[in-house]
Amino acid sequence: MPKTTPTNDRVATVGRRKRAVARVRLSSGTGKLVVNDRAVTNPHPSILQPLELVGLTSAVDITVKVVGGGTTGQAEAVRHGIARALIVYKPESKTTLKKAGFLTRDPREKERKKPGLKRARRAPQWAKR
Structure with missing residues (x-):
């Protein structure tokens, strides 16, 4: 659940995507x-989408610590964290963000490699004779 601190309208949340975890402070x-x-002067396009949707692009400061995953996973983890922070900061924006799909955690993860296979599903080449 998102945590709020009473001073200065600060909000702290966590966003996740694949192996990436983003701790967001708004x-x-x-x-x-x-x-x-x-x-960051030129962020990944997906990061600012929740702010643009709500109309708070130049009204809030955001500090993020993000670890794990690759660039896209990290960017989408930040987007998820920002969206979660916005519903605490501005509760009336929840329905808008939910309709856009920014509050939904994408559950897709990398499938594990199985023993006897080369990758998760790729089997060694098979010869009939």
Whole structure:
């Protein structure tokens, strides 16, 4: 469940996608985005989608710590975390974000490799004779 701290309208949430986990902190501000202690000027397109949908792109500051996964998984984990933070920060935006699918955790994960197979489902080449 999202956690809120009473001072300064700060919200802390967690977003996940594949192996990536993003810890998001959202507070009222001027639209700054900081990911892993670096200011981001040209973010992945999917990251700002929830903010654009709600109309708070330049009204909140976001700080993110993200670990695990690749670039797309991390970007979508951040998007999931931002969407979760927005429903605490601005509760009336919940239906809009839910309809857009930003609050739904994508459950798809990499399938594990099985013994006797080369990959998850790829079997060694088979010869009839």
